[in-house]
Amino acid sequence: MLTSLKKTLGIGICLLGIGAAADTEIRNFKSELSRLPEGKKSEDVFYKTAPALKLDSGEAGKQKSNNVAHGFYIFGEQARALRGKKIRFEAQIQRREGKAPLRGSFRISGNGNKNMTSKNAFLLSPAENKKWEKVSADFAIPELDGIENINFLLSMYPRGVEEDCWLVDDPVISMIEDNPVAEKWQKNIGIAAFDSAGTPLVLAGNGVKAKVVVGLKANAVARFAAKEIVDHIQAATGEVLEITTDDTGNGPAIHVGNTKLTRSYGIDPEQMAPENWVIARVGSAVMISGGEKPDAAESEILSRANIPLGTLSAAYEFLERVAGVRWYWPGKLGTVVPRQKTIRIGHLYETGTPSYNTRMFFYDTSSDPSISNREMRLWFRRIRSGGSVGDPIANHTFMDWPERFGKNHPEYFALLSDGSRKNYRNAHGVHLCLSHPGVVAQAVRDAVAWFKANPSAKFYAIMPGDSNNLYYCRCERCQKSASPEKDSSGVHSNAVWSFVNQVAAEVAKEVPGKRIKCASYADYQARPDFPILSNVAVTLCYPTTPHSRIYNRKHYLRHVKEWHSSGAAELYLWDYWDKPRYSRGVYGAPSFFPREIKEWLTLDGGVIKGRVIELSGIDSNGKKVDAWGDWLYDVQNVYVVNRLMWNRNEDVEKILNEFYPAFYGPAAEPVRQFYTEMERAWSCSPASDKPAEWDWEACWKKTYPPEFVDKMMGLLRSAVAVSQGKEPYHSRALKTLEGFLPFEANSRMFRGQKAPAPQTIRVPSVSAPPVADGNPDEEVWKKAARIADFVDSYNSYEQKARTEMRFLHDKNNLYVSVKAEWPPERKEILFADNAHPRDALLWNYEGVELFFAGGDSERYQFILSPDSKMADFHWLEKDPKTPGIQWNSPQTRAATKRIANGWTGEIAIPLADLKFKNPAGNGTFRVNFFRNHYPKEGNQVRWEQSCWMPTFGSFHDVGKYGIMHLE
Ligand SMILES: [Zn+2]
Incomplete structure (x- = not known):
């Protein structure tokens, strides 16, 4: 009887034989049949009472060319009241003449919107003529806005060879269910998942294509999540699933975000806690949903924004758990999608919420041109980077204050030490007089105004x-x-936290519930002597190097504990992962490994609410890239830490055991051995109750000695060899080897390296000293002691800048001349253009440094930069921690002059200012001289440092200095 059943928009149709009685009659059209025009009315043949609807082509041979049709309409409010309901059309039909089938079609029409029309069609072709039969068809009315009418159209296309005639009687539309999806008796998700577990549900493959259902008003998160599901299931099975808003619950379906099905189980992303997620099977459907920002734009999804994306995260959980997908690296090469004939599930009911509310990265754009920014952002989302509370991480602020108040409020x-006000912004930012009441009042006004302008934001930073x-x-x-x-x-x-408290107290009065944020950093890293107010969020900046050393772990725990009892609302962590790679001498040395990450997170678990992990902003050559330098060093760590920040209970061994075979295939074992041996070497260090040394000797001689590096690189080379011809494993092994080549190159530089024996400079005395005008052209300089041929400070890295210094003295002063040059191809050099002429931190710019030490670590430091900029310091400890910049030598005269591809300078230092508690001898200093050269290459700056006596580390290591005698 039923010859064809066609679905266009997937609205379910059942014809004939449905026994269930309709619940409520919506409209009975029988009474309207008597008002039909004569040609459409059958008075002699009808079902029970006259008349019936007649659809007649007319006599044979005179058939109309157009179809013969009649529609049964429900208009306006009555139609709109049916949104979301399931209705049934029923009628008695009888074929009187001919063979033309009767077509039924169902439509929803709305005002001017093409999407408003929903159609379904079917054909009826009964075996016997002249016999009444009952037909019925069910439809779900979508939740469309602006519905104007719902109609059921019956039509017949005359065949043109004979008379065709149909009769239709007792047409009725009824509501059959209030909710077409949920069953009459609701189940909870757990029982629904339990009851359906016994029957495997195929979602894709072998011709099965589950529909991917999103709500009619699906937000960008749900649409993005649905697309991710479709793309990955296609990669796994070859089946292309259709994304639809059809929510009738027929056949296998994957419901994403907020659909009628998820709502019927009480799952609504707008109601759920941020980032709380659920994936569950109920019958033949899977629900994938989570707490999210409802109006997130796609551009926000592909950004660093810390917005809850619960449904998207749930989709990734689904793809990982059900389809075995893994995103180990950014981009296609880094994605593992196991090929499967079918994606099938049994029982499925998983929920979760992240262990940290903030999971951010700094320097998270790769400097590798083979990875696009979009791929990188997408990868971070796929591994659940992000967060739910906005931006709780503090950073330096007040950047616009010099412009706003620099002129009118220099106070x-x-x-500064020279009596001027720092009413300008330089590379170090802006520095205020924090004790000034006007500064507090203005900071309060700014914070309140900002919160009022950004009502959804929770955090506002004030930080020097x-x-x-x-x-x-x-x-x-x-x-x-x-x-x-x-x-x-x-x-x-x-001082700093008192300022923060004052601002926070005033802000709390005007905008309660908001947070003032600041970092515990540098010289205000320690907890203050008083409690922190409860509307202050603190970002702990704790530069541990290396994390794994026991001293550092204990020290870190003490620090966290100290702040945990401070009264602050929340603690976050700026986690300097790659600090071990930031120093010359240890560039290119891998640091931090997966098992250590788990341990590190365990130390602060539950106390620290979120972290921003700073990746390496310089590369393995020491080049400042302000991007994720040597990303391959960290990529495994970033993958692991995201998994652990998402769920810190995860087992690292399980993650790694999946990773090596899935990602490297035939090369799994050598790569596994490489990473394992590297982590073992890195994490095993001599027990010590002192801060761990991490310098070139600890690195290249003790932790990663040459024979070890050779063995490790051998493993990566064998990984490349055994995977030859097997893609994508070979490409991954090759990329891994290439990624770690700088490790080998840096190791080679330090093999057999030794510091040269200290040398001596004998400085002649003169009676007619030169004038410190920056131009050392006086005849007297010809008599001077001269040093040149500066070497890299490790006597290892290539350096192209040339430096010459000459020395003279009389009874009052030491005179130093400088000639600093660079190769002509270096067009752009980083000069201290915007720095203050006196006591700026000139080591960050082109310049030379002069050190004079006594018998111990007490020392004076002078830095001379173009254009006649100078800084002087007096240091007492081995490490430059004291605020030595406060010392000044007011009688020192210095000047520079630019020359082609370089500059010259002269400096006259009063000998009376070079006083030591423990002098090296009468007229004797321990000395060293350095050159900082910063050529720009595009947007990137390289730091090329060279010196007279290589220190193999900090310039402040006086033990490696040479000797100066004044003759
Ligand atoms: Zn002040």
Whole structure:
């Protein structure tokens, strides 16, 4: 009887034989049949009472060319009231003449919107003529806005060879279910998942294509998630699933986000806790949903924004758990999608919520041109980077204050040692007089105004510029609030956090519930002596190097504990992962490994709410790339840490055991051995209760000695060899080997390396000294002691800058001339153009440094940069932690002059200023001389440092200095 059943928009149709009685009659059209025009009315043949509807082509041979049709309409409010309901059309039909089938079609029409029309069609062709039969068809009315009418159209296309005639009687439309999806008796998800577990559900493959259902008003998150599901299931099975808004619950379906099905189980992304997610099977459907920002735009999804994307995360959970998908690296090469004939599930009911509410990365755009920015952002989303609370991480602020208040309120800015106000912004940011009441009041006004303009934001940063200790305000009030008795990590804690508390207290009055954020950083890293207010969020900046050393772990725990009891609302962590790679001498040395990551997170689990992980902003040559340098060093770590920040209970061994075979195939074993041996070498260090040394000797001689590096690189080379011809494993092994080549190259530079024996400079005395005008052309310089041929500070890295210094003295001064040059192909050099002429941190720019030490580590440092900029320091400890910049040698005269491809300079230092508690001898200093050269290459800056006596590390290592005698 039923010859054809066609679905266009997937609205389910059942014809004939449905026994269930309709629940509620919506419209009975019988009474309307008597108003039909004569040609459409059958008075002699009808079902029970006259008349019936007649669809007649007319006599044979005179058939109309057009179809003969009649529609049964429900209009306006009555139609709109049926949104989301399931209705049934029923009628008695009888074929009187001919063979033309009767077509039924169902439509929804709305005002001017093409999407409003929904159609279904079927054909009826009964075996016998002149016999009444009952037909019925069911339809779900979608939740469309602006519905104008719902109609059921019956039509017949005359065949043109004979008379065709159909009769239709007792047409009725009824509601059959209030909710077409849920069963009459609701189940909870757990029972639904349990009851359906016994029957495997095929979602894709072998010709099965589950529909991927999104809500009619699906947000960007659900649409993006649906697309990700479709793309990955296609890659796994070859089946292309259709994304639809058809929510009738027929056949296998994957419901994404907010659909009628998920709502019928109480799952609504707008109601769920942020990032809380669920994936569950109920009958023949899977629900994938999670708490999210409802109006997130696709551009936000592909960004660093910390917005809850619960449904998208649930989709990735689904793809990982059900389809075995893994995103180990960014891009296609890094994606593992196991090929499967079918994707099938039994029982499925998983939920979760992230262990950390903030999972961010700094320097997270790769400097590798083979990876696009989009691929990188997508990868971070796929491994669940992001968060739910906005941006709780503090960073340096007040950047626009010099522009706003620099002229009219110079008193708002830090007083410098030369008496000027730092009412300008430099590379270190902006530094204020934090004790000034006007500064507090203005910071409060700014915070309140910002919160009012950004009502959904929760955090507002107030944090001094970088190098706070050096630029700390020297006014009387600020100096009183400093705590010189505390060590370098706490000297300005009380001052900075008192300012933060004052601002937070006022902001709480006007915008309660919001947070003021600041970092515990540098000279205000230690907890202050008083409690932190409860509307302050603190970002702990804790530069541990290396993380794994026991001293560092204990110290870190103490630090976290100290702040945990501070009263602050929340603690976050700026996690400097790659700090071990930031120093010359250890460039290119891998640091941090998966098992250590788990241990590191265990230390602060539950106390730290979120972290931003700083990846390496310089590459293995020491080049500043301000992007993710040597991403291959970290990519496995980033994958692992994201899994652990998402769920810190995960077993690292399980992650790794999946990773090697899935990702490297035939090369799995050598790569596994490489990473395991590397982590073993890295994590095993001599027990010590002191901060661990991480310098070129600890690195290249003790941790990764040459024979070890050779063995490790051998493993990667064999991984490449055994995977030859087997893609994508070979490409991955090759990329891994290439990624770690800098490890081998840096190791080679330090093989057999030894510091040269210290040399001596004998400085002649002159009676007619030169004039320090920057141009060392006086005849007297010809008599000077001369040093040149500066070497790289490790006597290892290539350096192209040339430096010459000459020395003279008289009874008052030491005179130094400088000639600093670079190759002509270096067109752009980083000069200290915007730096203050006196006591700026000139080591960050083109310049030379002069060190004079006594018998111990007490030393004076002078830095000379074009254009006649100078900084002088006096250091007492081995490490430059004391605020040595406060020392000044006011009588020192210095000047420079630019020349082609370089500059010259002269400096006259009063010998009376080079006083030592423990002098090296009468007229004798321990000395060293350095050159900082920063050529720009595009947007990137390279730091090329060279020196007279290589120090193999910090310039402050006086043990490696040479000797200067004044004759
Ligand atoms: Zn001040």
